[in-house]
Amino acid sequence: MTIxxxxxxxxxxxxEDDPKVLVMGEDVGKLGGVFRVTDGLQKxxxxxRVIDTPLAESGIVGTAIGLALxxxxxVAEIQFDGFIYPAYDQIVSQLAKMGYRSAGSVRLPVVxxxxxxxxxxxxxxxxxxxxxxxxxxxxxRVVTCSTPADAYWMIQDAxxxxxxxxxxxxxxxxxxxxxxxxxxxxxxxxxxxxxxVRPGSQVTVAAYGPMVKTALQAAEAAAQEGKDVEVIDxxxxxxxxxxxxxESVRRTGRLVTVHEAPxxxxxxxxxxxxxxxxxxxxxxxxxxxxxGFHIPYPPSRVEEEYLPDLDRVLDxxxxxxxx
Amino acid sequence: MTDSVVGTRTVRHDGPELVQLxxxxxERVEHPEYSDYAAHLGPxxxxxxxxxxxLVRRVDAEATALQRQGExxxxxxxxxxxxxxxxxxxxxxxxxYVFPTYREHGVAWCRGVDPVTLLGLYRGVNLGGWDPxxxxxxxxxxxxxxxxLHATGYAMGVQRDGAVxxxxxxxxxxVIAYFGDxxxxxxxxxxxxxxxxxTNAPVVFFCQNNQWAISEPNERQTRVPLYQRASGFGxxxxxxxxxxxxxxxxxTKAALDRARSGDGPMFIEAFTYRMGAxxxxxxxxxxxxxxxxxxxxxxxxxxxxxxxxxxxGHADAEFFDAVDAESDEIxxxxxxGCLALPDPEPESMFDHVYxxxxxxxxxxxxxxxGYHASFAAGEEVAR
Ligand SMILES: Cc1ncc(C[n+]2csc(CCOP(=O)(O)OP(=O)(O)O)c2C)c(N)n1
Numbered sequence: 001m002t003i004x005x006x007x008x009x010x011x012x013x014x015x016e017d018d019p020k021v022l023v024m025g026e027d028v029g030k031l032g033g034v035f036r037v038t039d040g041l042q043k044x045x046x047x048x049r050v051i052d053t054p055l056a057e058s059g060i061v062g063t064a065i066g067l068a069l070x071x072x073x074x075v076a077e078i079q080f081d082g083f084i085y086p087a088y089d090q091i092v093s094q095l096a097k098m099g100y101r102s103a104g105s106v107r108l109p110v111v112x113x114x115x116x117x118x119x120x121x122x123x124x125x126x127x128x129x130x131x132x133x134x135x136x137x138x139x140x141r142v143v144t145c146s147t148p149a150d151a152y153w154m155i156q157d158a159x160x161x162x163x164x165x166x167x168x169x170x171x172x173x174x175x176x177x178x179x180x181x182x183x184x185x186x187x188x189x190x191x192x193x194x195x196x197v198r199p200g201s202q203v204t205v206a207a208y209g210p211m212v213k214t215a216l217q218a219a220e221a222a223a224q225e226g227k228d229v230e231v232i233d234x235x236x237x238x239x240x241x242x243x244x245x246x247e248s249v250r251r252t253g254r255l256v257t258v259h260e261a262p263x264x265x266x267x268x269x270x271x272x273x274x275x276x277x278x279x280x281x282x283x284x285x286x287x288x289x290x291x292g293f294h295i296p297y298p299p300s301r302v303e304e305e306y307l308p309d310l311d312r313v314l315d316x317x318x319x320x321x322x323x
Numbered sequence: 324m325t326d327s328v329v330g331t332r333t334v335r336h337d338g339p340e341l342v343q344l345x346x347x348x349x350e351r352v353e354h355p356e357y358s359d360y361a362a363h364l365g366p367x368x369x370x371x372x373x374x375x376x377x378l379v380r381r382v383d384a385e386a387t388a389l390q391r392q393g394e395x396x397x398x399x400x401x402x403x404x405x406x407x408x409x410x411x412x413x414x415x416x417x418x419x420y421v422f423p424t425y426r427e428h429g430v431a432w433c434r435g436v437d438p439v440t441l442l443g444l445y446r447g448v449n450l451g452g453w454d455p456x457x458x459x460x461x462x463x464x465x466x467x468x469x470x471x472l473h474a475t476g477y478a479m480g481v482q483r484d485g486a487v488x489x490x491x492x493x494x495x496x497x498v499i500a501y502f503g504d505x506x507x508x509x510x511x512x513x514x515x516x517x518x519x520x521x522t523n524a525p526v527v528f529f530c531q532n533n534q535w536a537i538s539e540p541n542e543r544q545t546r547v548p549l550y551q552r553a554s555g556f557g558x559x560x561x562x563x564x565x566x567x568x569x570x571x572x573x574x575t576k577a578a579l580d581r582a583r584s585g586d587g588p589m590f591i592e593a594f595t596y597r598m599g600a601x602x603x604x605x606x607x608x609x610x611x612x613x614x615x616x617x618x619x620x621x622x623x624x625x626x627x628x629x630x631x632x633x634x635x636g637h638a639d640a641e642f643f644d645a646v647d648a649e650s651d652e653i654x655x656x657x658x659x660g661c662l663a664l665p666d667p668e669p670e671s672m673f674d675h676v677y678x679x680x681x682x683x684x685x686x687x688x689x690x691x692x693g694y695h696a697s698f699a700a701g702e703e704v705a706r
Contacts, residue, residue: 054508055467083467086466086509086511121396123425124444124450294684299443299450300447301666312694315694
């Protein structure tokens with residue numbers, strides 16, 4: 001199934017399992033969301049559980065907090081990455097901190113789903129990668145999936161978590177297909193764990209979300225030139241599974257981080273610092289970062305130049321190997 | 324106010340509070356408060372309105388076609404909302420300032436912005452593409468409701484410049500902010516109302532209530548007719564027939580005059596209908612029934628003005644033919660202009676991020692340059 005369908009099926013299953021799970025957001029009902037991720041849910045679960053909200057992001061998150069205080073488990077959709085900012089205050093000042101302020105007596109099991117990232121030729125505000133803003137805020141868990149299997153299981157694990165979870169969905173991969181073992185089994189990993197998605201011995205490439213596929217393609221291309229690249233899908237950005245990356249870098253001696261979001265103060269920087277601290281003597285080269293530039297997401301006709309592609313990843317792999 | 328149930332939802336119909344000067348059948352009617360504001364319009368002005376309506380509809384149709392042919396990534400159609408935009412746009416004066424959403428192609432037309440310019444954002448060659456100060460027409464705003472606060476702040480600036488209530492028609496300035504019915508749910512819009520009210524800012528809030536916010540009908544945004552909201556914030560609100568270009572003109576002129584003279588903000592709810600999809604990537608058959616669209620077709624803004632003009636002998640066949648010919652010309656202009664919009668030079672994405680030099684940005688630009696050059700060098704070697 002596709003990633004979009006996998007999130008849909010995961011939501012459906014969570015709603016079946018727990019009557020307290022609610023889906024809410026703009027156009028999530030009859031329309032099934034602008035990406036059809038919530039397609040059919042309102043028909044089957046009713047308007048009380050799949051709520052077409054007013055067009056107000058702060059309102060969506062703020063009322064989700066209230067619903068959670070009342071014992072519900074809301075899954076709120078923000079229609080596009082670039083429209084999350086009106087809700088920013090509710091997310092970072094309220095959602096993230098209430099558990100702490102109440103010394104644990106309040107838990108807010110709210111999931112915020114955000115289709116994110118570029119590559120779909122959209123107009124402005126529809127292609128952003130705001131994940132670092134949220135990873136920087138304590139109290140939130142920030143995760144992102146890159147395969148249908150992860151989409152299916154991670155959304156359910158996010159809903160089951162008693163912490164607020166920012167669930168970033170790589171929108172340009174929504175239509176990518178893959179197998180999903182809906183009985184659990186092998187393809188289910190804990191929400192906070194990274195995963196080696198391609199073993200290799202010479203360079204570790206750590207990516208997440210939409211860039212995992214690009215990293216795998218780069219590894220494939222590198223293999224044809226006799227270079228053995230290991231690819232790690234981080235999956236969780238907060239907490240960050242540094243152990244998994246460290247373990248890999250100890251073997252390969254090299255690390256390249258890849259994300260669409262700007263490199264400056266991005267997830268790659270955090271990973272580079274931590275890996276350098278932990279295994280300085282295993283490193284054969286400085287950690288290299290591949291990502292977006294320090295500019296607003298550009299007009300779609302040049303987004304291919306903005307977005308890291310296979311060549312940019314390969315270039316970094318080569319530079320790393322050249323040290 | 325009469326309510327009728329169409330399909331599964333309640334459509335709030337025009338009631339006695341709806342300001343109208345031209346019925347759907349094209350009959351002139353008087354309004355005790357607003358007739359005066361349109362009284363000076365002669366046949367030539369009305370023909371001008373008609374021409375505007377037809378031309379912007381054609382610009383819109385051509386842009387929709389261009390999107391279908393893959394020349395635009397997206398298009399937000401104004402079909403059905405022409406009168407709301409032309410009526411209000413024509414009521415503005417050169418010194419006034421307009422803050423649009425992403426659908427105000429008709430208002431842009433009234434402000435003298437070349438329609439081709441509007442396509443840049445939708446084609447993906449730029450993120451705005453015009454100088455807002457040139458025609459006093461701000462860049463399109465995609466984040467719902469954000470521009471209402473900018474408009475209010477601009478109006479507060481107008482006040483500080485002493486450009487209200489001087490009695491000089493060329494100096495007194497008003498600001499107008501456009502937004503949809505869905506936008507009225509946003510915090511920003513409500514905060515704009517608060518700021519405008521307490522500062523008595525010269526701003527007109529112009530809501531095109533086209534009944535839908537993508538798939539969500541009015542009922543998902545409000546339980547009271549929108550124009551009534553204004554009174555809660557402390558300024559007047561009025562509902563006007565958004566498909567009646569004359570009434571929209573009159574009501575907007577009244578509101579702008581009021582703002583310019585220093586009497587503060589006003590809210591206009593132009594009651595209209597989005598005849599097409601929300602944008603070219605939307606599929607309205609998933610949420611709306613055809614009968615509703617059919618009902619609104621009967622209220623078409625162009626047909627009613629045409630009926631009035633012909634019946635009253637204010638325009639002849641020759642005029643209508645001339646406008647049609649002109650609309651063919653504009654379609655050609657839009658098409659060729661669109662195809663001629665060049666893709667940006669990749670390196671240009673580093674331009675204009677900051678006003679002053681920024682070392683990080685320069686470093687990244689240099690890297691980008693070198694990276695591209697390395698490919699060129701590689702090709703040389705391969706040859
Ligand atoms: C802050 C924000 N949230 C969500 C969106 C996505 N979106 C774009 S248009 C739209 C509906 C707007 O409805 P309305 O305000 O009634 O204006 P209309 O397009 O109908 O003229 C939505 C939800 C957005 N652009 N900005």
